[in-house]
Amino acid sequence: MADQTSDGPRFAGGTMFREIRLASRPSGWPTEDDFEMADAGPPDVRDGQVLVRNLFMSVDPYMRGRMNEGESYVPPFELGKALEGGAVGEVVDSRVAALAPGDLVLHRYGWREHAVLDAGQARRIDRLRGIPLSAYLGVLGMPGLTAYAGLLDIASFKEGDAVFVSGAAGAVGSLVGQIARLKGASRVVGSAGSDEKVAYLIEELGFDDAFNYKKGRVHDLLARAAPDGIDVYFDNVGGDHLEAAIGALRTYGRVAMCGAISVYNAPEPPPGPRNLFLAVGRRLTLRGFIAGDHAGRMGDMLAEVAPWLAEGRITFQETVVDGLENAPRAFIDMLGGANVGKMIVRLAADHA
Amino acid sequence: MADQTSDGPRFAGGTMFREIRLASRPSGWPTEDDFEMADAGPPDVRDGQVLVRNLFMSVDPYMRGRMNEGESYVPPFELGKALEGGAVGEVVDSRVAALAPGDLVLHRYGWREHAVLDAGQARRIDRLRGIPLSAYLGVLGMPGLTAYAGLLDIASFKEGDAVFVSGAAGAVGSLVGQIARLKGASRVVGSAGSDEKVAYLIEELGFDDAFNYKKGRVHDLLARAAPDGIDVYFDNVGGDHLEAAIGALRTYGRVAMCGAISVYNAPEPPPGPRNLFLAVGRRLTLRGFIAGDHAGRMGDMLAEVAPWLAEGRITFQETVVDGLENAPRAFIDMLGGANVGKMIVRLAADHA
Numbered sequence: 001m002a003d004q005t006s007d008g009p010r011f012a013g014g015t016m017f018r019e020i021r022l023a024s025r026p027s028g029w030p031t032e033d034d035f036e037m038a039d040a041g042p043p044d045v046r047d048g049q050v051l052v053r054n055l056f057m058s059v060d061p062y063m064r065g066r067m068n069e070g071e072s073y074v075p076p077f078e079l080g081k082a083l084e085g086g087a088v089g090e091v092v093d094s095r096v097a098a099l100a101p102g103d104l105v106l107h108r109y110g111w112r113e114h115a116v117l118d119a120g121q122a123r124r125i126d127r128l129r130g131i132p133l134s135a136y137l138g139v140l141g142m143p144g145l146t147a148y149a150g151l152l153d154i155a156s157f158k159e160g161d162a163v164f165v166s167g168a169a170g171a172v173g174s175l176v177g178q179i180a181r182l183k184g185a186s187r188v189v190g191s192a193g194s195d196e197k198v199a200y201l202i203e204e205l206g207f208d209d210a211f212n213y214k215k216g217r218v219h220d221l222l223a224r225a226a227p228d229g230i231d232v233y234f235d236n237v238g239g240d241h242l243e244a245a246i247g248a249l250r251t252y253g254r255v256a257m258c259g260a261i262s263v264y265n266a267p268e269p270p271p272g273p274r275n276l277f278l279a280v281g282r283r284l285t286l287r288g289f290i291a292g293d294h295a296g297r298m299g300d301m302l303a304e305v306a307p308w309l310a311e312g313r314i315t316f317q318e319t320v321v322d323g324l325e326n327a328p329r330a331f332i333d334m335l336g337g338a339n340v341g342k343m344i345v346r347l348a349a350d351h352a
Numbered sequence: 353m354a355d356q357t358s359d360g361p362r363f364a365g366g367t368m369f370r371e372i373r374l375a376s377r378p379s380g381w382p383t384e385d386d387f388e389m390a391d392a393g394p395p396d397v398r399d400g401q402v403l404v405r406n407l408f409m410s411v412d413p414y415m416r417g418r419m420n421e422g423e424s425y426v427p428p429f430e431l432g433k434a435l436e437g438g439a440v441g442e443v444v445d446s447r448v449a450a451l452a453p454g455d456l457v458l459h460r461y462g463w464r465e466h467a468v469l470d471a472g473q474a475r476r477i478d479r480l481r482g483i484p485l486s487a488y489l490g491v492l493g494m495p496g497l498t499a500y501a502g503l504l505d506i507a508s509f510k511e512g513d514a515v516f517v518s519g520a521a522g523a524v525g526s527l528v529g530q531i532a533r534l535k536g537a538s539r540v541v542g543s544a545g546s547d548e549k550v551a552y553l554i555e556e557l558g559f560d561d562a563f564n565y566k567k568g569r570v571h572d573l574l575a576r577a578a579p580d581g582i583d584v585y586f587d588n589v590g591g592d593h594l595e596a597a598i599g600a601l602r603t604y605g606r607v608a609m610c611g612a613i614s615v616y617n618a619p620e621p622p623p624g625p626r627n628l629f630l631a632v633g634r635r636l637t638l639r640g641f642i643a644g645d646h647a648g649r650m651g652d653m654l655a656e657v658a659p660w661l662a663e664g665r666i667t668f669q670e671t672v673v674d675g676l677e678n679a680p681r682a683f684i685d686m687l688g689g690a691n692v693g694k695m696i697v698r699l700a701a702d703h704a
Contacts, residue, residue: 242628271624279639279640283645286638287635288630289632289635290633
């Protein structure tokens with residue numbers, strides 16, 4: 001893949017315009033058979049559009065929801081059509097005054113080697129020195145915005161709060177913990193699915209404590225990690241994590257409900273939190289959100305987080321998989337927790 | 353009871369100072385054996401205090417929670433001590449400049465024939481013409497405040513919202529529906545536990561539709577009553593009502609979690625809502641509250657609701673039980689839904 005695309009981008013035909021399509025709607029856990037690779041052929045680029053050669057694409061938990069038929073907060077992916085998702089690419093042809101070949105852009109048409117975009121669908125990246133391009137799919141992209149808006153706007157984090165985040169070694173969770181720490185949390189606790197991730201949270205990211213949720217009841221593990229309770233829970237997983245967090249929340253506690261990865265692939269929804277009634281007496285607030293509603297906060301997020309990143313006060317990890325053909329596997333592995341940090345698919349070997 | 357107290361209030365001894373104490377902590381549904389009547393004898397009234405002869409007292413669902421041992425949002429009732437709760441009474445002795453014998457006051461020391469209060473514990477009632485005194489325990493008291501603050505502040509009701517309220521024939525629920533209607537709800541739907549209550553909601557209170565939740569799955573009944581979904585759910589019961597409401601809520605929907613009467617007496621908490629994960633994609637907010645936090649809104653509530661009441665635009669019902677000795681039975685019946693509107697215990701027959 002990478003060799004072919006690096007020969008030269010423009011209308012060269014062949015395998016340059018490959019894309020991954022949804023072959024069937026997964027039942028439970030997706031398998032690679034649910035995806036198919038196809039060649040869309042060279043596209044038309046019309047006035048007001050740009051042709052973009054994709055360099056990196058993102059695989060994210062929310063995509064699983066879009067693979068189901070029926071109602072969701074975004075329309076479902078269509079069978080036999082290319083999937084969509086965040087991507088960073090280089091403009092290789094432009095019929096738009098504001099964008100020129102060589103410009104780097106962030107957009108929503110990943111899962112393909114080239115994308116044709118209307119000008120309004122591409123956000124130009126002013127790349128910061130020393131920050132890898134893929135970061136614009138992670139800490140400086142939608143995961144960063146998700147962590148920032150979820151913690152500050154949805155969970156109304158304030159200095160002195162004790163914060164618990166699940167999926168803490170993931171793209172969003174690792175930022176939630178670090179932003180909370182930098183903004184004066186009294187305690188930051190995370191959960192993850194392996195001892196290696198737990199060590200990473202404590203040693204690399206500065207979490208006060210963390211636990212491997214596979215090693216006991218979440219309720220007990222959380223009680224040990226946050227013996228005085230918590231004020232904020234940033235929920236990436238749902239299920240027993242949410243129940244345990246509700247039990248640990250103090251009066252006026254808040255939950256930002258960002259995802260429920262434990263539920264996405266379950267054939268039957270698991271029972272909801274049995275202790276939800278505690279929300280009355282403790283005056284808890286649980287609020288679901290999706291980052292797309294908070295695009296207006298992207299500038300604030302970049303203004304705060306990019307300097308932290310440049311100064312080394314925030315760190316992040318990526319798990320990078322090479323080649324469009326490996327994107328379905330990367331997606332499935334990400335759902336199973338194989339990644340540390342943001343799961344990224346690199347579509348062109350000549351960019352870092 | 354009534355005869356004895358109406359003979360003359362002051363330090364007459366005998367059965368005038370009877371009170372209901374918590375004899376044992378109920379396991380599941382309370383029984384009358386969990387209560388005992390005792391004579392506390394004439395109290396001391398010190399400088400800064402008033403002696404109040406109670407005329408009406410309230411029995412409310414939240415009291416069940418205080419009968420349990422351990423954590424709650426208010427301290428548990430103590431075994432062997434008098435219960436507490438909202439009451440309206442007449443000052444019969446005063447060592448406070450601001451209150452004189454004959455003044456009517458609202459306070460928190462029900463479940464007894466006389467109460468000694470510090471001045472700050474008594475709120476003087478400026479009774480409106482034609483409004484019965486007991487209304488200050490209902491529509492113009494804590495239930496009114498609960499409905500008002502829950503609907504407007506917690507659920508952020510706005511004109512055009514479709515509203516569903518459970519326990520809709522109860523003291524709080526009946527006000528939620530009427531306030532929503534008067535403030536321009538696009539649709540007001542309620543649930544209740546008998547066909548009589550359902551008829552009352554539609555015919556007397558102006559609900560657009562209502563259903564008897566004992567006659568089917570709440571999910572199905574709600575889908576029929578609110579086929580286009582809801583924006584606000586005011587939750588008085590929890591359990592399957594909450595699950596059905598989450599399923600019916602539209603994007604940016606809000607739940608005011610006021611109580612969970614279905615849970616209070618369950619020996620094991622029932623499963624939580626299996627569809628809670630929908631809160632993410634639909635950006636739902638669920639918020640628990642207790643009215644006591646919103647005492648600052650009492651003036652706003654009275655300013656809006658008292659005129660509606662005087663004009664007959666809001667109606668309410670009461671179920672009135674006579675005599676302190678019948679208060680435990682009234683409380684138990686209220687938990688079981690035997691009341692229509694506010695359940696009140698009248699302690700003195702000479703007041704209406």
